Amino acid sequence: MTEEIIIAGFGGQGVLSMGKILAYSGIMQDQEVSWMPSYGPEMRGGTANVTVIVSDERISSPVLNEFDTAIILNQQSMDKFESAVKKGGTLVYDPNGITHHPERKDINIYSIEAAKKASEMGNTKIFNMVVLGAYLKVKPIVKIENVILGLKKSLPARYHSLIALNKDAITMGMDAVKEINKA
Template sequence: MEERLIIAGFGGQGVMSMGQLLTYSGMVEDKNVSWLPSYGPEMRGGTANCNVIVSTGLIGSPIVTEASTAIIMNKPSLDKFEKDVAKGGNILINSSLIDKKTSREDVNAYYVPANDIANELGDSRIANMVMLGAYLELTKAVKIDSIIEAFKKVFGESKSHLIPLNQQALDKGAEAIRG
């Protein structure tokens, strides 16, 4: 099993957090992982993306050139990264913020209203966790239990009170894929 993932959006959308959670979760499950962040020059609101690989085999390079999946949080990221998904791969699009469809007909596209779902749960900041839940439902790259365990490592024990809300977001994202 090897998942080659591009996660992209604006800074502040939790793009890097998703990548870190997947990476730590892979380590929890004794998988080989890599995480390669890329930031725009702005502190917040600029572009941000990361390459994540979760694999049961060896990883030759942390750079993802043909992604098996892309998680796209905003329109500029769709424009930039949809071409980098392998034929037959997956594109998860945050349909709350992106009003267009992918131009690709050779990939599986999933439109998840992540911000709308996050707002229904009472916190717009968890849209990334909605998308992560959708991704995990689709690919089974790591277990949701591993994400919860990794949450403590990424955000620290002081944020562990946020785990129930984030668990809800993961579950709602998974539901959005199941339809």
């Protein structure tokens, strides 16, 4: 199994940390992982993306031109990465702020209203975990218990009290994801 993912959105949405949690989860189940950020002069409000690869084998290139899955969280990223999904691949996106919805018929498309759900849960910071939940419902490449282990490993101890909230956010994402197109 090799899953090549791009997560793209605004800086400050938790794009990079979502990728990091996914990578940690892969490590927790003995897989190979790579995490390659766009590290340009990005800042809060600018665009940010990260390529995450989780595989049973040694990972070749950490930099890719096409992906099994694109997780897209703003319009600029939709414009850039919709076409980069492999035929038969998966696109997960939050329709919040999207003006041109994805149109490809040869990929599986799912939407998750993560910004809305996170705000309903009273904490917009868990937005990225709602998205992660949606993705893992569609592509269960890592087990939820390993995500929780990964969170424990990647978060400083003073934030461990927030793990339960993160778990709820993942569950929320899993419940709220909607299928838009089946390839």
